[in-house]
Ligand SMILES: C[C@](O)(CO)[C@H](O)COP(=O)(O)OP(=O)(O)OC[C@H]1O[C@@H](n2ccc(N)nc2=O)[C@H](O)[C@@H]1O
């Protein structure tokens with residue numbers, strides 16, 4: 244049996260705002276956030292095997308195959324399905340920065356669950372895959388949800404959120420920020436007052452560019468001066484903000500040419516790119532709701 248799907252997209256996300264509202268007894272933080280899908284993607288190739296082997300076919304710098312969320316996702320799905328004969332060759336083409344706050348690893352894992360559930364004919368629905376995905380990371384359920392979302396809990400309680408069809412400039416400040424360092428910092432405030440989804444009913448540019456704040460930004464900028472410098476530089480052009488636990492910094496623009504103009508003047512020590520807001524995950528159709 245060979246069944247192949249190539250160039251399967253794993254899009255990035257931006258956290259348009261991210262409030263830390265509390266902490267659970269197990270140490271995990273209670274968050275409120277607006278998750279935005281953007282059209283910058285890793286891509287993955289899948290070829291089904293029938294000998295029970297799950298193999299990553301290429302090297303990914305800094306991520307050994309056995310700890311790759313892609314490989315862990317494939318094992319999780321196969322174990323849940325109870326079908327030890329299932330296997331796959333998986334190639335991961337990384338574009339998204341690691342420790343960038345754009346959710347690359349989580350998105351790769353979500354794409355793996357979506358595609359292998361389809362190729363292996365496991366028959367799980369979206370809710371079941373989301374439950375499985377949460378075991379891999381707090382952001383995985385969002386990518387399986389497939390729409391832009393208002394997230395609560397540790398990121399797993401999701402409701403559909405309409406957001407602006409704008410362009411984003413994203414700067415990679417050249418540092419990798421470990422999420423756990425940010426959440427364990429003494430500097431982190433954990434008492435932002437909860438907001439309600441009705442506070443931003445029609446999802447406008449207000450949500451995109453100026454609603455709320457990112458509570459993790461203060462901690463990340465204190466530990467990583469390059470993140471602070473990127474926020475300051477991009478802040479000359481609009482409301483610049485960090486995504487997730489960093490390190491990437493973004494700013495919204497109504498038109499593509501505005502993003503192009505900003506990127507022309509980007510200091511050469513940073514990588515920067517533009518991306519368009521997406522309303523739906525490109526593989527959302529692969530699974531039954
Ligand atoms: C901050 C966000 O980027 C927002 O999108 C995510 O919630 C982080 O998700 P992630 O990178 O997938 O993080 P995970 O691998 O789930 O967690 C990494 C570490 O961050 C801390 N962590 C994470 C999420 C959360 N709600 N509270 C936490 O305290 C925990 O110490 C955890 O061990």
Ligand SMILES: Nc1ncnc2c1ncn2[C@@H]1O[C@H](COP(=O)(O)OP(=O)(O)OP(=O)(O)O)[C@@H](O)[C@H]1O
Nearest residue numbers: 311312341342343344345346347348349351382487
């Ligand atoms: N397929 C993968 N791609 C990227 N990182 C992976 C992958 N598998 C495991 N990891 C590990 O996960 C860590 C975080 O990677 P990721 O790209 O998801 O960070 P992030 O963008 O900061 O995520 P988030 O916004 O969810 O905090 C990496 O440093 C790496 O060690």
